[in-house]
Amino acid sequence: MSRAEHLYHRLVVWLLFLILFAPLAATLVYSLATQWSATLLPAGFTFKWYLQLWSDPRFLAAFGRSLAICFGALALSCVLILPAMFAIAYHFPRLDALMNVLILLPFAVPPVVSAVGLLQLYAGGPLPLTGTPWILVFCYFTIALPFMYRAISNNLQALNLRDLMDAAHLLGASSWRAALLVVLPNLRTGLMVALFLSFSFLIGEFVFANLLVGTRYETLQIYLYNLRNGSGHLTSALVISYFFAVLLMTWIANRLNRERT
Structure with missing residues (x-):
């Protein structure tokens, strides 16, 4: 396998992992956000929602x-x-x-x-x-x-x-x-x-x-x-x-x- 083919295969695998992980990562960030509505990034981060849930x-x-x-x-x-x-x-x-x-x-x-x-x-x-x-x-x-x-x-x-x-x-x-x-x-x-x-x-x-x-x-x-x-x-x-x-x-x-x- 040539170097180009090796890089192509690695790129495909990492792209697949990124597609699978992106929704979960977005959900994780949203669960930690204080407020996230009309902005690209959350206004801040907090564990309030997890504390409220587990209590x-x-x-x-x-x-x-x-x-x-x-x-x-x-x-x-x-x-x-x-x-x-x-x-x-x-x-x-x-x-x-x-x-x-x-x-x-x-x-x-x-x-x-x-x-x-x-x-x-x-x-x-x-x-x-x-x-x-x-x-x-x-x-x-x-x-x-x-x-x-x-x-x-x-x-x-x-x-x-x-x-x-x-x-x-x-x-x-x-x-x-x-x-x-x-x-x-x-x-x-x-x-x-x-x-x-x-x-x-x-x-x-x-x-x-x-x-x-x-x-x-x-x-x-x-x-x-x-x-x-x-x-x-x-x-x-x-x-x-x-x-x-x-x-x-x-x-x-x-x-x-x-x-x-």
């Missing part, structure tokens, strides 16, 4: 609810998806083609249609879940399913699962013991990727949260929606706080993954 009990409660729902949905996903994927990969490999079709169903049905169906299904009867966080947990589980299945499936395909299990059986381990002590540690990277892809998507989900629970169980996105007529500086501070929360959790996961490697 608001309503925001803290909404943030905690969003984390609780996301963690609940991801925990349910791990408990149900991991054993099912192990059984499919080891005992029923022909079902993988069927699962690749089934996991696309949450994206094939529009969220509004799914939400209306869930409202009709759980509005009454022996299990009324409408307006409760439980309906969001079960709904978010179906949304996380494609991310979880695809990431873990790619990791499973990189393993020689049958040889690993046969070796564990020869050493006297049962199938469950081999799955927990041999296969599961080798799925750590794929599981981390699946969890944080799902988390970054679920914590920003709005349509299901608005239609299924609304203000009866106000999540972070519902709180952000209710601020639409308020201060734009406060809304920008919330968006930046949300971004840094996701960034922090991703950094912690990467550190834990490196320490265990």
